[in-house]
Amino acid sequence: MRVCYLLGYPVGHSMSAVMHNAAFEELGLKYRYDLRGVSPAKLGAFMTGEMRDTTVRGANVTIPHKLAVMEYLDEVDREALAIGAVNTIVNEDGRLKGYNTDGRGAIRALEEAHGELEGVRAVIVGAGGAAKAIGYHLSAKAGRITILNRTLCRAEELAAHLSSMPECNASVEPSSLRRSELEEALEEADILINTTPVGMTPDVEGTPVDGSLIRPGTLVFDTVYNPLRTRLLQEAEEAGARTLPGLRMLVYQGAAAFRLWTGVEPPVELMYDAVIEVLGGEQG
Ligand SMILES: NC(=O)c1ccc[n+]([C@@H]2O[C@H](COP(=O)([O-])OP(=O)(O)OC[C@H]3O[C@@H](n4cnc5c(N)ncnc54)[C@H](OP(=O)(O)O)[C@@H]3O)[C@@H](O)[C@H]2O)c1
Structure with missing residues (x-):
């Protein structure tokens, strides 16, 4: 054994x-x-x-x-x-x-839900370990990635790191997690990815992005998998977006x-x- x-x-x-x-x-x-x-x-x-x-x-x-x-x-x-x-x-x-294996796992799930990721415009909320792994693989395919984080300097560090990688094909921009910044980033996004623990059990009422900012047709991927359907995903569905749970x-x-x-x-x-x-x- x-x-x-x-x-x-x-x-x-x-x-x-x-x-x-x-x-x-x-x-x-x-x-x-x-x-x-x-x-x-x-x-x-x-x-x-x-x-x-x-x-x-x-x-x-x-x-x-x-x-x-x-x-x-x-x-x-x-x-x-x-x-x-x-x-x-x-x-x-x-x-x-x-x-x-985190990033490859996320990309496989995203490709199943969205199809080819070449040229997509993605918004990543969070700049910790999950964002680094997903950002690394996604930046080889995406056209543009905006990284919004509560602590701006970590978003800046991650954006600079990803941009410096030879396999990066995307333009990667950092931003703070303010409502106005989120609104602007989501206006032209194909995919929104939450990599923060906000909304995770037991704090299921939390959401990192106000549902009113999510546009119909966007694919919203929440890396949180407990609960299976987070508040972010529920509000995204109500806004006419497609959803991908973290499971x-x-x-x-x-x-x-x-x-x-x-x-x-x-x-x-x-x-x-x-x-x-x-x-x-x-x-x-
Ligand atoms: N589905 C999966 O297989 C899988 C795999 C790995 C991770 N995950 C999910 O990803 C989550 C994060 O994991 P990690 O390893 O990336 O953690 P981490 O390295 O600690 O990073 C956490 C990130 O979330 C942000 N954050 C934390 N609390 C916040 C709040 N209340 N409001 C706004 N932002 C907040 C942090 O911002 P600051 O920089 O400002 O602190 C940081 O950017 C986990 O909780 C898990 O749900 C899922």
Whole structure:
């Protein structure tokens, strides 16, 4: 039996365990997925010790370790390096390599919902880890990306970083998260992406964007997946926009990690249904 961990602190509720264990069982693989809460103070000891045990096949990495784990890895994949964060680790005979599957997961979900992303005009709200991963992949395809963030300097840093990447084809502009700025950015946007935790359980009344600013026809993608249908998505629907809940991204980033660990194609619809069953909502 080999184990894959969710490495974070705290790791109280995890839909990753639900979907990976369902997939391992379905395919009869001798793997199990466990939650592993490791405090920042103990991260170094864990990464140099237990994480290198050959019974451990790998890990997903979540808050607050996505950046901190990088210094303990033997190798970091080119995309994860460019993004500046690792969300998946593979243990190859005691040697650790880091990857980032968040951005690819998001792009797959976006392409399913929107079609080709070449030349799209996108608005990203937030400038943290999820925005970096999505921005990196999206900037290779999009025509224009506006990044709006509560803390303007982080939007500026991310816009400058993405613009400096050789694979970036988009014009990337930073902005603050003021109503007037949002209104202007959304006037000509094809896609709106929320990468902030605003609207997440238990604060389900929160929304990062006032629904009255959303234009009909826009694709609104909320990376939050709990609840499945956030207030942002409800208001977007009422405004005549198309919606994409964060669960598809969660499943696709998980599927990419699953492939890296097992070399086997995962049953993505089964993983999706396993999470839906636990979250108890309607399919989005
Ligand atoms: N579906 C998936 O598979 C998936 C994967 C990864 C993440 N996510 C979602 O993405 C969210 C963010 O994750 P992350 O790793 O990017 O976190 P992070 O690095 O901590 O970044 C959080 C971002 O949200 C902004 N923010 C936080 N609270 C805010 C508020 N009350 N009002 C306005 N902006 C606020 C922060 O702005 P400041 O810079 O001003 O602090 C920052 O830009 C998670 O909560 C999760 O729901 C989903």
